Amino acid sequence: MARIVMKFGGTSMAGIERIRGVAARVKAEVERGNEVAVVVSAMAGETDRLVGFCREAAPLADPCEYDVVVASGEQVTAGLLAIALQSLGLKARSWLGWQLPVHTSAAHGSARIEDIDTVAALAAMAGGMVVVMPGFQGVDAAGRITTLGRGGSDTSAVALAAALKADRCDIYTDVDGVYTTDPRIVPRARKLDRITYEEMLELASVGAKVLQTRSVELAMKEKVRVQVLSSFSDVPGTMVVDEDEIVEQELIAGVAYNRNEAKVTVIGVPDRPGVVAAIFGPLAEANVNVDMIVQNIAHTTRKTDVTFTVPRTELVLSLDVLARIRGDIGYEEVLSDDAVAKISVVGVGMRSHAGVAVTMFKALADRGINIQAITTSEIKVSVLIAEEYTELAVRVLHTAYGLDAAA
Numbered sequence: 513m514a515r516i517v518m519k520f521g522g523t524s525m526a527g528i529e530r531i532r533g534v535a536a537r538v539k540a541e542v543e544r545g546n547e548v549a550v551v552v553s554a555m556a557g558e559t560d561r562l563v564g565f566c567r568e569a570a571p572l573a574d575p576c577e578y579d580v581v582v583a584s585g586e587q588v589t590a591g592l593l594a595i596a597l598q599s600l601g602l603k604a605r606s607w608l609g610w611q612l613p614v615h616t617s618a619a620h621g622s623a624r625i626e627d628i629d630t631v632a633a634l635a636a637m638a639g640g641m642v643v644v645m646p647g648f649q650g651v652d653a654a655g656r657i658t659t660l661g662r663g664g665s666d667t668s669a670v671a672l673a674a675a676l677k678a679d680r681c682d683i684y685t686d687v688d689g690v691y692t693t694d695p696r697i698v699p700r701a702r703k704l705d706r707i708t709y710e711e712m713l714e715l716a717s718v719g720a721k722v723l724q725t726r727s728v729e730l731a732m733k734e735k736v737r738v739q740v741l742s743s744f745s746d747v748p749g750t751m752v753v754d755e756d757e758i759v760e761q762e763l764i765a766g767v768a769y770n771r772n773e774a775k776v777t778v779i780g781v782p783d784r785p786g787v788v789a790a791i792f793g794p795l796a797e798a799n800v801n802v803d804m805i806v807q808n809i810a811h812t813t814r815k816t817d818v819t820f821t822v823p824r825t826e827l828v829l830s831l832d833v834l835a836r837i838r839g840d841i842g843y844e845e846v847l848s849d850d851a852v853a854k855i856s857v858v859g860v861g862m863r864s865h866a867g868v869a870v871t872m873f874k875a876l877a878d879r880g881i882n883i884q885a886i887t888t889s890e891i892k893v894s895v896l897i898a899e900e901y902t903e904l905a906v907r908v909l910h911t912a913y914g915l916d917a918a919a
Contacts, residue, residue, distance in 0.1 A: 514679040515547045515637070519647065519669035522556035523686040524743035525589045528596075534743065535596035537684070538642060542602060549633060549643040549676060551669040552593055554585025559648075559662070575620035579649075579659045583609070586646030586665070594644045604642040607633065609657065614650035614668070616658045623650060623658035625667065628675040637676075645672060663724035670727045674734035681731070681738045682749075683723065688742035689750035690715075690722050692915040693767040697903050700916040704765065705748070708755045711765040711858050714892045718856040720768045728752070755860060763861035763868070764913040769906050770854045771899055773803065774827040775884065777819040778834065780844025783810035790841055791818060791834070798833050800826050804854070804887045804896055815844075819885060821896060824850050852884065853902040856894040857909060869893045875912035881905055 518541065520534050534552075541548050554562075562582045566573045590606040597604035609616075612633060616623035633643045647665025650658050660667055666683060673681035689703040690712065707715075709732035716725045722740055731738050731752060741749035751757075781787055788807065795802055803821045810816040822830045827850055834846050862868045869886075872893055876883060881904065885896040897905055910916060 513545045513547065515549075515676060516541055517549045517551060517669055517673040517676065517678045517681045519551040519665060519681065519683045520553065520593075520743060521665065521683075521685050522553045522558070524684050525552055525554070525593070526556040528592070530743070531589065531592050531596050534593060534684075535600055535602075537743070538593075538597060539600050539602060542640075542642065547637040549637065549645065549672060549678070550593065551645050551647045551665060551672060552586060552589045553647055553665040554589055558585040558588075576656050579620045579657050583646070583649040583657050583659050586648050590644045590646040594642075597642055597644070602642055603640055604644060605636070606644040606646070608646060609649035610651040610655070612645065614645075614671075616650035616652055616660070618652040618654065618656070618658065620652075620656070620658055622661040623652065625650060625660070625671045628672060630672075630675045634676065660726075663726070666724040666727035667730060670730045670734070670736050670738065673736045674730065679737070681736050682741055683727075683738060684741050684743040685722065686743065687722060687740070688745055688747050689740050690720075690752070690766070692765070693906055693910050694769070697769075697906050698910045698916070701910065702915060702917045704750050706751045706753055706758050707765055708758060708860055709752060710755065710891055711860055712752045714856070714858040714889070715766050715768050718768045718770055718854060718858070718892070718894060720766070723752070762859060763865055764857050764859035764915060766858055767906055767909045767913070767915070768856045768858065769902055770856075771902060772824045773821045773852050773854050773896065774824045774830075774848060774850040775819060775821050775852045775896060776827070776830055776834070777817055777847040778841075778843050779817050779847065780815045781818050782842050783814045783816045787841060788818065790837065792820075794833050794837050795822075795830060798829055800830050800833065804885045804894065806885045821852070821854070821885065851899045852896050853899045853905075854894050854896055855902070855905045855909065856892055857913065858892045860891050862891050862893075871912055872909060875908050876905060879904060879908050881908075 594604045594606040615626045647668035691701045695701045713728040738752040806819045808817045881901045883895045
């Protein structure tokens with residue numbers, strides 16, 4: 513007998529018929545003799561609808577009351593799933609975030625889970641009951657409902673699996689696993705049987721949308737084995753596991769892309785100590801998330817150019833911050849470009865193989881794709897290119913690293 517946490521996303525819970533389908537999958541696990549806890553998202557589109565209500569009521573809504581409203585979507589699906597499970601003859605009940613409870617920080621709208629009290633849940637599961645928990649929500653020390661931020665239900669599921677010491681956490685989505693790249697761009701993309709936590713974390717951070725970044729970080733920290741599966745088919749999924757569980761490691765696990773980047777170049781920055789901090793300090797204070805950074809070498813002019821990327825949604829804010837500090841910095845001008853994309857190749861095999869970056873640069877050069885910026889980590893190489901070449905770059909790199917499935 514295994515202890516399993518099953519998580520179902522918004523598309524899986526989009527309507528009563530799909531909730532009945534989820535209930536059937538849960539029943540199948542129970543009939544295999546497993547102890548089961550389920551974490552659910554709100555119905556697809558419901559959280560956006562609730563956020564819209566808050567914005568209509570007041571552009572700057574009280575964060576505590578905002579959380580009360582937006583957390584209600586998961587409360588509905590948790591209750592409906594418990595009802596559907598009961599109709600199939602199973603013992604089931606829902607526990608809301610404050611009932612278990614799921615203790616979180618008080619950062620309303622972006623709270624972090626601190627611990628989960630599992631005494632009641634474990635007792636219920638030992639008695640054959642299915643525990644249903646709404647994802648995305650918890651309670652702070654003052655007893656107020658909190659939410660974890662968008663995509664937080666994945667994090668809820670992994671956190672619950674860790675607290676329950678579950679054998680694995682099955683995350684059901686509208687895709688049937690983790691692929692070497694987006695199959696909509698590369699039809700010959702391959703589904704991976706296994707991928708390491710580190711690779712999945714890097715892929716999630718650079719644009720792959722299968723799993724939410726925070727959930728992968730938590731899974732890696734707590735050593736929770738995560739399986740990505742489809743709610744709409746019975747094909748095997750992808751296991752996200754520790755590197756030690758993968759016997760033969762691929763050089764490259766996948767190619768990811770992100771079109772939500774914007775490039776900012778600050779021209780004619782005086783080359784003096786502290787000037788870079790004077791640029792990025794105010795951006796950090798404005799909560800702008802800076803990614804790629806390139807600084808040119810200053811020569812006889814004693815001036816340099818600094819290029820960096822920010823989320824496209826934060827470009828206007830970034831330009832406003834830079835305009836306000838122009839007098840302090842003394843730069844000449846600022847250029848921006850929101851028609852760019854970040855392309856990344858990820859693989860733990862990079863640690864032991866040379867020439868990975870060269871392969872990337874040559875493959876792009878051979879197709880006339882200019883690289884505007886480069887960043888690397890131990891298992892990742894990312895480049896910034898013109899957005900119009902996104903799909904071509906993904907296809908070229910997928911082939912260059914031998915990731916194409918056999919015809």
